[in-house]
Amino acid sequence: MKMHEIREVIRLVDESTIQEFELENDGTKVTIKKALSNAGIQVTETPTVRPEQTTHVERQAEGQAPIVQQEEPQSVPTPTASEEKEDDTDLHRIVSPMVGTFYQAPSPDSEPYVKVGDRVDEKSVVCIVEAMKLMNEIEAEVKGEIVEVLVENGQLVEYGQPLFLVKTD
Amino acid sequence: MSSRIREQLLSLLLEQGDAFTSGEEISRRLQCSRTAIWKQIEELRKEGYQVEARPKKGYRLVHRPDRVAPEELKPHLRSQRFGWSIQYHSQVLSTQLIAHDWARKGANEGSLVLTEEQTKGKGRMDRAWHSPPHSGIWMSLILRPTITLAQAPQLTLMAAVALTRALRRETGLDIRIKWPNDLLINGRKFCGILTETRGEQDQVQYVVLGMGINVNTLEDFLPDELMKVATSLAIEGGRTYHRVTLIASILQSLEEFYDAYLKQGFEPVRILWEEYAETIGREVRTETSQGTIAGMAVGLDPSGALLIRHQDHLQPVYSADID
Numbered sequence: 001m002k003m004h005e006i007r008e009v010i011r012l013v014d015e016s017t018i019q020e021f022e023l024e025n026d027g028t029k030v031t032i033k034k035a036l037s038n039a040g041i042q043v044t045e046t047p048t049v050r051p052e053q054t055t056h057v058e059r060q061a062e063g064q065a066p067i068v069q070q071e072e073p074q075s076v077p078t079p080t081a082s083e084e085k086e087d088d089t090d091l092h093r094i095v096s097p098m099v100g101t102f103y104q105a106p107s108p109d110s111e112p113y114v115k116v117g118d119r120v121d122e123k124s125v126v127c128i129v130e131a132m133k134l135m136n137e138i139e140a141e142v143k144g145e146i147v148e149v150l151v152e153n154g155q156l157v158e159y160g161q162p163l164f165l166v167k168t169d
Numbered sequence: 170m171s172s173r174i175r176e177q178l179l180s181l182l183l184e185q186g187d188a189f190t191s192g193e194e195i196s197r198r199l200q201c202s203r204t205a206i207w208k209q210i211e212e213l214r215k216e217g218y219q220v221e222a223r224p225k226k227g228y229r230l231v232h233r234p235d236r237v238a239p240e241e242l243k244p245h246l247r248s249q250r251f252g253w254s255i256q257y258h259s260q261v262l263s264t265q266l267i268a269h270d271w272a273r274k275g276a277n278e279g280s281l282v283l284t285e286e287q288t289k290g291k292g293r294m295d296r297a298w299h300s301p302p303h304s305g306i307w308m309s310l311i312l313r314p315t316i317t318l319a320q321a322p323q324l325t326l327m328a329a330v331a332l333t334r335a336l337r338r339e340t341g342l343d344i345r346i347k348w349p350n351d352l353l354i355n356g357r358k359f360c361g362i363l364t365e366t367r368g369e370q371d372q373v374q375y376v377v378l379g380m381g382i383n384v385n386t387l388e389d390f391l392p393d394e395l396m397k398v399a400t401s402l403a404i405e406g407g408r409t410y411h412r413v414t415l416i417a418s419i420l421q422s423l424e425e426f427y428d429a430y431l432k433q434g435f436e437p438v439r440i441l442w443e444e445y446a447e448t449i450g451r452e453v454r455t456e457t458s459q460g461t462i463a464g465m466a467v468g469l470d471p472s473g474a475l476l477i478r479h480q481d482h483l484q485p486v487y488s489a490d491i492d
Contacts, residue, residue, distance in 0.1 A: 016319045016472075019485070097318035097368070099474075101488040125367075131487045132322035132349040132473055134364045141369065156457060156488065159319060 018099070018159045092142045093162040100131030102163060104153040112153075114164070118146045126164055129157060144168040174199055175209045176240035182220070182230040183244050191227035235303050235385075237283050237412050245417035250279035251310060251427075252420040258282075260302070262289040265365060265379045268309035272375040278313040281420070290381060291363065301390060305401070306382040306412055310423065313375050314431060318368045321376065322487070323473045325350045325364045327430050327438045328378055328423065332360060333445045335422035336382075339415055340406050345447035348466070348475045348491050352382075353447055357400035359383045380419070385409045439469050448491060453477060455489040462486065 013021045013032050021032040096102070104112040104127055114126045120140040129136045148165040151157055177199050181190065192203045199206065210220050210228065217234030233241070239255040246252050254277055261267060264282040271280060286302035300307045314324065329350035336352070337344050345353050352360035363379040383391075383401035391399055403409050430438055443449055454463040455477075464479040474485035 016317065018319065097371075098322065099319075099487045100322070132325050133362070134322040134325050134366060136318060136321065137365070137367045139367065139369070 016159065021159070090167070091147060092144065092166040092168045094126060094138065094140060094142075094164040094166060096129050096157040096159060096161045096163055097138070098129060098131055098136065099159050100129040100134075100136070100157060102151045102153065102155050102157045103128040103130060104149070114140075114146050114149075116146055116149060120144065120146060120166065138163070140164075140166065142166055142168050172240075174201055174205065175212055176243060178206065178209050179213065179218075179230075179240040180244045182228065183233075185229065187229060189223060189226040189229045194227065235412065237285065237306070237308075237416060239283075241413050242283070242416055245413050246420065247417060248279075248420045248424040250277075251424045252279065252281045252416070254280040256280075256282045258284045260284065260286045260288060263287055263291040264307055264309040265291050265363065265377055268311055268377045268379070269365070269367075272311045272377060276311050278311060279424075280311040282309045283416075284308070287381075291379070299392060299395065299399075300381060301386065304386040304390065305384045306380065306416055306419075308416065309377050309379045310420075311375055311377060312427065314373055314427075316373055316431070317371055318366070318373055320435075321364075321366055321368070321373055322349075323430070323435045323438065324376055324378070324427075325362060326442050326469070326473050327426050327435075328362050328364065328380075330438050330441045330445060331422040331426040332362070332380065332382075332419055334426075334441070335418040336360075336402070336415065339418050340402055340410065342402065342405055344445070346442060346445045348446065348448040349473070354400055354402075354405045356447075357398055359400045359402060359405070378423075382415070384412050384415065435471065435473060439471070439473065443468055448475065454492045455486060457486070457489050462489075466491075 009021070009023065009030065010032060013034070019034050021030075023030045104114075106113070106128065113128075114120060114124070120126060121143045122139065122141055124140045125137045126140050126146070127138050129138060144166045146164055147167050150162050150164060157163065178195065181195060181198060192206060195206050196203045210222070213220055216236070216238075217232075218230060219232035221229050221231050238257050242252065242255070256267060256271060258267070261282075261284045264284050264287065268276075268280075268282045271282065284307050287300035287307045290300035290307060312324070314321075316324075326349055329346045329352065333344050333346055333352060336342070342354050347353050347358070350362045350364075351358050352362075360380065360382045363381075364376060365379070366373055366376045368374045383399065385403045386401035388396070388404055391401075426438065448466045449468055451466055452464065453466045454461065462477055462479050462484050464477045464484070467476050467478055467483065470476050470483075470485050472485075474487045475489075475491070476483045476485055478484075
C-alpha cells in the first residue's frame with residue numbers, strides 16, 4: 001500500500017465510529033485500532049506476502065503522537081475467507097455502512113426485504129441496519145440475484161461487514 | 170394562491186391582536202380585492218376561526234382553533250430554514266411515509282410534514298405510536314446532511330438534545346433523555362424520535378427525523394397499557410400548551426444544534442446529552458446478540474455509543490433496548 005493511501009484510511013477511520021479496522025490488500029495487512037478514549041489511533045501493518053516491505057506511519061491530525069506497531073513479518077501468508085472460498089470472488093458483497101443491528105424485515109412480523117434467489121436492482125432495499133435508533137435502509141447498489149444472506153436477523157454487525165452476496169448481471 | 174392570501178390574512182390579524190383592521194387596509198396590504206378578502210375570512214371561519222366583523226371598524230380575530238396549520242405556525246417561526254416549506258394534513262397514516270416520499274421527490278432540507286392526527290403513527294420497527302387528534306405534535310423534518318452513514322446515528326442524539334432544550338425552556342419541566350433518544354418526565358415517556366435514512370455507502374441521501382410528542386393528552390385518553398410508561402406535557406405540567414409555540418421553538422433549537430453539529434462535530438452535543446441524560450450513573454441492563462451486558466452507564470464515547478462498565482471494562486453499546 002502507498003503511504004498516502006494508509007494516511008487516507010487512518011483519517012477515515014479516525015473520523016468514523018469504527019473502533020477497529022482491518023484491510024488486506026496486495027499482500028499487506030493493515031490493522032487500525034482506536035483507543036476507547038479516542039485519544040490515539042493504533043496502526044499495525046503486517047506484511048503477509050512480501051516481508052521486505054517496511055512501514056512507517058505518521059498520524060498528522062491534532063498533533064497527537066501516533067502509536068505505531070510493527071509486527072514481525074510472517075513467513076506464511078494467512079489465508080483469508082475470500083481465498084478459501086474461491087468462487088466468492090465474482091460475487092458482489094453488500095456491506096454494512098455502520099456498526100449496528102441487522103434487520104431483515106421492516107417489522108418482526110413482516111416478510112424479509114429479500115431472500116436467497118430474489119432479484120434486486122440498484123435501488124432495492126435489502127435490509128435495515130439500526131444504531132442508536134437510526135433506522136438505515138440499505139440499498140443493493142447493484143443489479144443481480146441474492147445468493148447468500150451472511151448474517152442473522154437481529155445480529156450486531158460491524159462497519160464494512162459483508163451482509164449479502166449478490167451475483168451481478 | 171388563495172391559501173397564501175389566507176396565510177397572510179391570518180398573520181396580519183394575529184399581528185393586530187385585539188385591534189380592528191379595516192377591509193381597506195387589509196386589501197391594500199395583501200393587494201387583493203375586498204371580495205377576495207371576504208371569501209378568505211369565510212374560509213377561516215369554516216376552519217374554526219372566529220372573526221368579528223364590524224361596520225366602519227373592520228375585522229378582528231376573537232378565537233383561534235387549536236391547529237398546527239402553516240398559517241398558524243409561520244408567524245411564530247424563528248428558524249431560518251427549518252419549517253418554512255410545509256406539507257400540512259389534518260389526518261395521515263404517518264408523517265414519516267409522506268416525508269420519505271417528499272424527500273425522494275427532491276424536497277429541500279428543512280421541509281416539514283405536519284399533521285393533526287396520525288392513524289398509523291410509526292415507531293421503531295413499525296411499532297404503533299398512539300397519536301390522537303389535536304393533542305400532540307406529530308411531525309417529520311427532512312435533513313440533507315453532508316455526513317457519512319456511519320456518523321448519521323449521532324443525529325438522533327443531536328435531536329434528543331435539541332428537543333430537550335427547547336421543551337425545558339418552554340415548559341420548565343425536568344425533561345430527561347433515556348439512551349439514545351426517548352424523552353421522559355418523572356421516568357415516563359412523552360416524546361419519541363424516529364430517525365430514518367437511506368444512503369449510499371459513504372454519503373447520506375437524506376434523513377427523515379420523525380417526532381411524536383404528547384402535549385395536551387390527558388390521562389383519560391391514554392390507553393390503559395400505556396398509563397405506567399407514558400405521559401404528556403399537560404399531565405406533568407398541570408396545564409395545556411400552545412402546540413404551535415412549541416413547534417417553532419423546537420425547530421429553532423434543532424436548526425441551531427444541527428448547524429453547530431455540522432460545523433463543530435459531535436462533542437458539544439455529547440456533553441449536553443450527558444448533562445440531560447437520565448441513563449448516566451445508573452445500573453442498566455441490556456440484551457445484545459453477544460449476550461447480556463449489565464453495569465453502570467458511565468457516558469457516551471466520542472461516536473455516541475453508550476459506555477457501560479461491564480466486568481472491569483467499558484463496553485460501547487450501539488444498538489440495544491436499555492432497561
